[in-house]
Amino acid sequence: MGSAATAASEPESGATPASTSSGVLEEQAAHFWHAVSAGADERQALLARHFSPGLRERNGDADLLETLAMLSEALASELGALPAPNVIQGEQGPTGELQYTLPTGRRLSLTLAVIGTDSPRIDRFALRPLPPQVASVGQEQLPAVIRDRVKVESEAGRFSGAVLVARGDDVIYADAVGLADRQSGRANTLDTPINLGSINKMFTGIAIAQLQAAGKLDWQDTVGLHLPDFPNATIRDHVTIHQLLTHTSGVGDYWNAAHAARRHELDTQQEFLETFVDQPLRFEPGKGLEYSNGGPVILGLIIEAVSGSDYYRYIRDHIYRPAGMVHADHYRSDDVAAGFALGYLKTDTGTWQDNSAELSLRGSAAGGGYASARDLFAFSRALAAGRLLTRAQLDVLWTPHQQTGPMAYGYLSSIGGTPERRWVGHNGGAPGISAEFIHYPDDDLVIIVLANQDHAAEGMREWLHAQVEASLFETSQP
Known part of the structure; x- marks a missing residue:
């Protein structure tokens, strides 16, 4: 009964891949979470600033804003205390996965594809729950x-x-x-x-x-x-x-x-x-x-x-x-x-x-x-x-x-x-x-x-x- 949010169609053609270093991924992840936690008035500006034109064209701003708002509501009590992620490098292209363990023990996987070198932007994202880590x-x-x-x-x-x-x-x-x-x-x-x-x-x-x-x-x-x-x-x-x-x-x-x-x-x-x-x-x-x-x-x-x-x-x-x-x-x-x-x-x-x-x-x-x-x-x-x-x-x-x-x-x-x-x-x-x-x-x-x-x-x-x-x-x- 978990949920997943995704905007993961094909990336922009001809786009220059960004470096997939942990620093770039964590920086773009911070922008993503900022857009999730922001108020409705600020979210549109953040969408234009940190998400690629191709992503917005493929999915539409209205649907993207609705997805971000839904995530904000679902994670409202935990967005203020996001821990540092465990960064898992992508093997192909400008993609990487960041895993978070929240204060409640809930675990999330955020996969990002980033394009651009001078001004990196999020071109794809997928957020899904991970099974909690427990000891029998x-x-x-x-x-x-x-x-x-x-x-x-x-x-x-x-x-x-x-x-x-x-x-x-x-x-x-x-x-x-x-x-x-x-x-x-x-x-x-x-x-x-x-x-x-x-x-x-x-x-x-x-x-x-x-x-x-x-x-x-x-x-x-x-x-x-x-x-x-x-x-x-x-x-x-x-x-x-x-x-x-x-x-x-x-x-x-x-x-x-x-x-x-x-x-x-x-x-x-x-x-x-x-x-x-x-x-x-x-x-x-x-x-x-x-x-x-x-x-x-x-x-x-x-x-x-x-x-x-x-x-x-x-x-x-x-x-x-x-x-x-x-x-x-x-x-x-x-x-x-x-x-x-x-x-x-x-x-x-x-x-x-x-x-x-x-x-x-x-x-x-x-x-x-x-x-x-x-x-x-x-x-x-x-x-x-x-x-x-x-x-x-x-x-x-x-x-x-x-x-x-x-x-x-x-x-x-x-x-x-x-x-x-x-x-x-x-x-x-x-x-x-x-x-x-x-x-x-x-x-x-x-x-x-x-x-x-x-x-x-x-x-x-x-x-x-x-x-x-x-x-x-x-x-x-x-």
């Missing part, structure tokens, strides 16, 4: 190792939320840290509902599979077969359920001006639909791949039409309750009795601000529901026991359809690992929201990280993922 420990030591890591991250202000690791019914580690409400001092617990972000897409995929198993729909059905009055004719007549489940429909997002204007009144799938249904498709259905939040909303409407039940009620009755997820729901943001954790994001002044202004009144079929760490543990046990779908039906959801870097994507589920040690799951992220769920169906293992602050779950999950695999799998080999 015995299973009996693993809980203490995880506890120490969670404590360090919490005390450094980099993590607030809950962590749970279990194998089968045996919980290896489970604890919550930080505050669910910083104003009142209410603490996070393992039963505190925390916003899942896009992890809810998994539940939407399972609901569609349940209806397919009941013979009420099929994967290749068009939207119009179940929503004959759907207001966008192209989507109605040409987009299939399969395409909506795999992000290949061309349907975009609802994060737009219409959503922002109505954010605090959005309470149904139909209301979410109205914010984006008139937008043109990003590409011809089935001819591209782009992560979509609009697609699951349409699936939510199909669930309502086919089941005769409100989407939220269907998920509650057919997933949460059968799985024993007692604290899970799509709570409204004004439900003060729900006891959910408030999400927090850091302001430009370094203070923490809750994310209530950023939230819709209620989440959608694409994300924004809540569950506790114990709820997601119960969900993993329900998957293992076949209480929601049979294993054969789940394997349909977990069949790779699209490859996105080191991971594949099935039916609203991410798929990673190796054929011998596969994991499935999803992550979630938005202002003040950060969540990770990994389920190993063949090893009966689950890793759950829920955070109620910006970008706090991914680094913890990356480290846990490496530490747990090294300790449980490598040490158990004959």
Whole structure:
């Protein structure tokens, strides 16, 4: 569930390679990180000063600026403390790799291609996560190792939320840290509902599979077969359920001006639909791949039409309750009795601000529901026991359809690992929201990280993922 940013098309023809000495690479890397961490007003000038005309022409300034802004948001808490890199010389041409180990233990690889001698400029770049470096420990030591890591991250202000690791019914580690409400001092617990972000897409995929198993729909059905009055004719007549489940429909997002204007009144799938249904498709259905939040909303409407039940009620009755997820729901943001954790994001002044202004009144079929760490543990046990779908039906959801870097994507589920040690799951992220769920169906293992602050779950999950695999799998080999 890592991410990569790249602008790596062919370099300018006729360009003079720069020296690939460590000094040149480190200097250009410093310019790159300056552009990432700069404010939006300064970033355009830095793009013109330190990035080659060829790179800008190939990728477009708008896309490059968006990529840099996304990196700035994802790494905001760590950009101010970047350590000196380990520089790995490129063997061909003006290319080199710089590896960074961040204060959290996260590791990054930045590959740069530099052109020009008098005024070197970045002509290509690629940024990707590297596996954390961990030492395997015995299973009996693993809980203490995880506890120490969670404590360090919490005390450094980099993590607030809950962590749970279990194998089968045996919980290896489970604890919550930080505050669910910083104003009142209410603490996070393992039963505190925390916003899942896009992890809810998994539940939407399972609901569609349940209806397919009941013979009420099929994967290749068009939207119009179940929503004959759907207001966008192209989507109605040409987009299939399969395409909506795999992000290949061309349907975009609802994060737009219409959503922002109505954010605090959005309470149904139909209301979410109205914010984006008139937008043109990003590409011809089935001819591209782009992560979509609009697609699951349409699936939510199909669930309502086919089941005769409100989407939220269907998920509650057919997933949460059968799985024993007692604290899970799509709570409204004004439900003060729900006891959910408030999400927090850091302001430009370094203070923490809750994310209530950023939230819709209620989440959608694409994300924004809540569950506790114990709820997601119960969900993993329900998957293992076949209480929601049979294993054969789940394997349909977990069949790779699209490859996105080191991971594949099935039916609203991410798929990673190796054929011998596969994991499935999803992550979630938005202002003040950060969540990770990994389920190993063949090893009966689950890793759950829920955070109620910006970008706090991914680094913890990356480290846990490496530490747990090294300790449980490598040490158990004959």
